[in-house]
Amino acid sequence: MLHATGPLLTVDVGERTATETEIDEVLEATVGGRATATTLAHERIPFDADPFGPENRIYLSLGPLQQSQMSFTGRLNLTGLSPLTDGLVSSNAGGYLSRNVVETGYSVLELAGESDELLAVHVSDSGVEFEAVPDLEGATVPETSEYMADRHDRGPEHCLAIGPAGENRVRFASVMTFDSRAFGRGGLGAVLGAKNVKCVTFDGSVEAPLEIPNPPERDVHREAATSDDRMRSQGTTGGTEFINDNFALPTRYFREYEFEGAADIGGNAVEAKKYKKGACSACAYACKLPTRDEERGVETEGPEFETVYSFGSLQGVDDIVDVMQANELCDSLGMDTISAGVTVAAYLDSEEAFGDAELARDLTEKIAYREDIGDTLAEGVARCHDDLGVEDYTVKGLEFAAHDGRVLHGQGLSYALANRGADHLYASMLALEYSGELDPQGTLGKAETLVDRENHKAFLDTGIVCVFGRDYVSEERLEALFDADYDELMAVGARTVALERHFNNQRGFDRSDDTLPYEIPDLEDAIDEYYDARGWTDDGTVPESALESITPAAD
Incomplete structure (x- = not known):
């Protein structure tokens, strides 16, 4: 199975240390992106961590397709413990950063600890540098990018940054790249703020070692262009x-x-x-x-x-x-x-x-x-x-996102059950209900579809493929790109969803959190159908037996 390559780079901003760890076995089992980051987070973030504490960690991760030049792949994944939901959250963003991260040679960046002064962290293929940036206190995202461009020739396409909201621990602060592209949901910008990290820049010259199957790489690119x-x-x-x-x-x-x-x-x-x-x-x-x-x-x-x-x-x-x-x-x-x-x-x-x-x-x-x-x-x-x-x-x-679960009942069911809460992209049931492929009315009988959609979305966030590539990167093309049967790819997605849920279970999440602030038909019965389809308990928890096939993270 095609997977991301390169070591894990752990940067402790409190100790000012940078450590490389080979994670080949993890990458082979988890491919990259959201699945790899979730596996690492499950292993390395304490279940009782404070989202604003030094024990929380943030993972910036690549999928293998970021080593290609295929359309719909200019994205990155960010995972950590959310100060908004108090559970694991993953978000992804586009822009121009992903290829600069590839050229550092790392597959995952792990940020740990807590700095005693406002920092910029500079990552390259030759090492990590720490820079105190007191002049950037309170700076906006564009001001931070301009500072990095002027001082280090690393402009917005090289930069992850937070604005004043992150520094002030606004619980829905985002992490920004290219000034306008956001790792938006879940408040991971506030986690960087709690770590006193204003920005992270990336630059390198490592050539991408993977050869992406072609076709379909060229076909997808041509169809996107026309x-x-x-x-x-x-x-x-x-x-x-x-x-x-x-x-x-x-x-x-x-x-x-x-x-x-x-x-x-x-x-x-x-x-x-x-x-x-x-x-x-x-x-x-x-x-x-x-x-x-x-x-x-x-x-x-x-x-x-x-x-x-x-x-x-x-x-x-x-x-x-x-x-x-x-x-x-x-x-x-x-x-x-x-x-x-x-x-x-x-x-x-x-x-x-x-x-x-x-x-x-x-x-x-x-x-x-x-x-x-x-x-x-x-x-x-x-x-x-x-x-x-x-x-x-x-x-x-x-x-809540815009797509109204009071009218789109499958989307409402998805909101109730999604590990990260009322997010429209966790399963995107809305796409089927808007198009008429699925009747918007009712929840019963939709659990299997919801499970399939969650697994598929989790894998796209793992690969990583933009959600707007859904009409161009078909199941058959995913098989060709990743050199694996579609069922194998979906198993990676299913394990990712289960690991997220298990982590949240350890923090006290259960069925009582799978709810809505409004009524839709047969919600509780539909939730039972979903738990049954996942092999989870009636209380919405993942049994330990369900984790046996999940690969542990690197030591």
């Missing part, structure tokens, strides 16, 4: 009006299901502000959205659909430039636009202030610096909803 998919011109916002008209677009902090201003913040509105093409490393699909409004002096990348929802319909805001400004503010300050937007919407609900985009931006900035009410909102909806007097629209502490 596609006429609307995604290439409007990104994920292209479905905004369709979703609003035919399903639901959560509006005014989930009070309503339809937004009258959807057309003003949807795909056509975004495309009208797009001024050039944008892509990730080596990707011919070029679905990114560099946008600007000269009248108000706004330039950003996006917004994507989730931001159109969180800072648009959910807040009652119908001006695309307002949403663009919020998007740019979150990227610059280093915050997940979904959690930030939902949390701000909760406050607007408490004050009956829907539609006040200026207030929303002010709150967003206050959150990043934990000023005034921002200090309360920086904790996220699950921790502040009582203070606000609003409903807790989260699962496992993670704020």
Whole structure:
């Protein structure tokens, strides 16, 4: 089976040490990306770790396809213990960093410990350097990238960075690369902040040792380049009006299901502000959205659909430039636009202030610096909803993505069961329900499909393949790329999901956490079907016998 290559690099920022460990056996069994990082995290992060403590670790990991030039592979995985959900979380981001990480020769970077001063960590194929960066305290993400470019000739394509939100331990702070690409969900930026790590840069000259099967590498790249998919011109916002008209677009902090201003913040509105093409490393699909409004002096990348929802319909805001400004503010300050937007919407609900985009931006900035009410909102909806007097629209502490489980019941089931909470990409049942392949109504009989989708998604995050490559990287092409039967690949995904759940079980997670803040049909019975399909207990825990086939991590 094709797998990532290279040692694990462990960097202890407290001790200022860097250690290499050969993990060939782990990589052979887990391929790379999310599966490798989850295996290492399960073995090396104490089950009782404090997310903000030095014992927590963050794993930046490559899949084997980052050694290729195939479209949909310019991505990286980030895994750690979330300060928002209190469980393991994995996130991935695009941009241009992945090939620079490949050229250092490492397959995984592990960050451990806690520095006593603000640090930049510089990783190359010749070693690791630590730099105290007191001048970057409070710096935005672009300011940090500019500093690294000026001092070290390592600009945003070489850099992982956090903004003020990460330094101030906002529980949904993101880790940013290329200034606008976010490892968004779960607050791993706050973990870097707790470690006092402002940024990590990568540079090297190691040639990729893998030979990627071709075809399908060349075929995927050609098809991506010639596609006429609307995604290439409007990104994920292209479905905004369709979703609003035919399903639901959560509006005014989930009070309503339809937004009258959807057309003003949807795909056509975004495309009208797009001024050039944008892509990730080596990707011919070029679905990114560099946008600007000269009248108000706004330039950003996006917004994507989730931001159109969180800072648009959910807040009652119908001006695309307002949403663009919020998007740019979150990227610059280093915050997940979904959690930030939902949390701000909760406050607007408490004050009956829907539609006040200026207030929303002010709150967003206050959150990043934990000023005034921002200090309360920086904790996220699950921790502040009582203070606000609003409903807790989260699962496992993670704020909801846009796709409404009250209407898409399979997606609602996925939200309830996903190890990282209310995340739309954990299984993406929404894709089947929007397309009509799966009836959106009802939950019974959907558990097997949900298991298959979770396993498939876990493997794509392992490979690593962008979610937008789903129509181009088929099951047959995955088999050819990884030189393995599809069932073998899905077994890697299944083990990853089980390890995440087992880790969380040790932290006290069980069936009581697999729930929703609203009712959908037969949820408890559907959860039973899911546990049965996974071979887990009726209480939602992974029995030790189910872990026997999982390869242990390196010593």
